[in-house]
Amino acid sequence: MAASEARERLLRTASELFYREGIHAVGVDRIVNEAGITRATFYRHFPGKEDLVEAYLDEEDAHIRAAFAEAGAQSDEPRRLLELVIEGLADDVALHHTRGCPFINASAEYPDAGSAVRATVARHRSWFRETLEQLLAADGNADPALAAGELVLLRDAAMVGGYLDGWERVRPSFVAAARRAAGIPV
Amino acid sequence: MAASEARERLLRTASELFYREGIHAVGVDRIVNEAGITRATFYRHFPGKEDLVEAYLDEEDAHIRAAFAEAGAQSDEPRRLLELVIEGLADDVALHHTRGCPFINASAEYPDAGSAVRATVARHRSWFRETLEQLLAADGNADPALAAGELVLLRDAAMVGGYLDGWERVRPSFVAAARRAAGIPV
């Protein structure tokens, strides 16, 4: 049951278009044309466009969790892991996510908090917050919940600021604030 | 030269719809129906929908500048002004901007950095950053540019976090981080 090649091309193309140009701004025509498939193939793999949006966000979520797992494989020390996470975030904004945060951008287009898309966003954010909190607690942080909250704040800010103001302008403030929030001496 | 009443109703209705539901998600039909005007009136006052979007963002910009001016009228002390700004930001997210930041949300839908909408966003953000920097410099901050950068970060984060996670969850982290960033003892 290897995922079909057409399906993978479809999802990859849609993800890139959604991220780069926005969701409502990209029509099904664009997607199927650039993916080199037909509408029939599209609707055989996904019930509708919104399910494709969910798959796009699920994929982003999986990427980030994989990056965390990879960092976890590099070190067992909580302090070192926190540093890796902060560095990884900075690199990610600088190199890959230069058009903002996929989850934040999608939420701007999906105001209904009960929608499936927003539920996917909420799931991702909960996982991120809880993972940071556990990491901070393992590092002996005095108030892991508060510190995790600050790191979530700063990740959002880095994504937005990197997109709208340019990363080179945001980087110093972000790194300084993030290390302080995590209780890591600068 | 009083702005016509129909135009005001149009802009007010459009602003609310754009903010609450997103820009691409709201059609001209919705706007003119809910504003109680006709398409002809719409296109007499604005060349097109995008100009209405710009007017919406300009209005948001004017509101925030007015709030700053009002704070400036309350005190001449830079330190007190910084506190007022941080408190005002927190209250604004809690009470009015519960659907995120109008500029960030609009930018999610307008990926072209050269577009008129994005230019309006950039103008607003430059003004905000520079105003903060001057305020911090007047307060004797050691590195006003860095601190202003951190406050911009934190405002973005507060807007996004308040929308997606709920303000009560974000507030403590925001206030603590903002006062620290501005060099105000907690």
Place this chain on the structure above:
DNA sequence: GAAATGATAGAACGATCTTTCTCTTTTTGC
């Protein structure tokens, strides 16, 4: 080899999108 599944091709659906048009009525300024 037959049957089932997945992909291709392309037309077509109704709905909605932004914009433009004509015509009539109301308000405003001098």
Place this chain on the structure above:
DNA sequence: GCAAAAAGAGAAAGATCGTTCTATCATTTC
């Protein structure tokens, strides 16, 4: 009171939206 500007109503343009359809071809599976 008259001329000019603004707002009203409503049709209609042409494009694009998401979705569904029929029919054909390729590939796999038992």
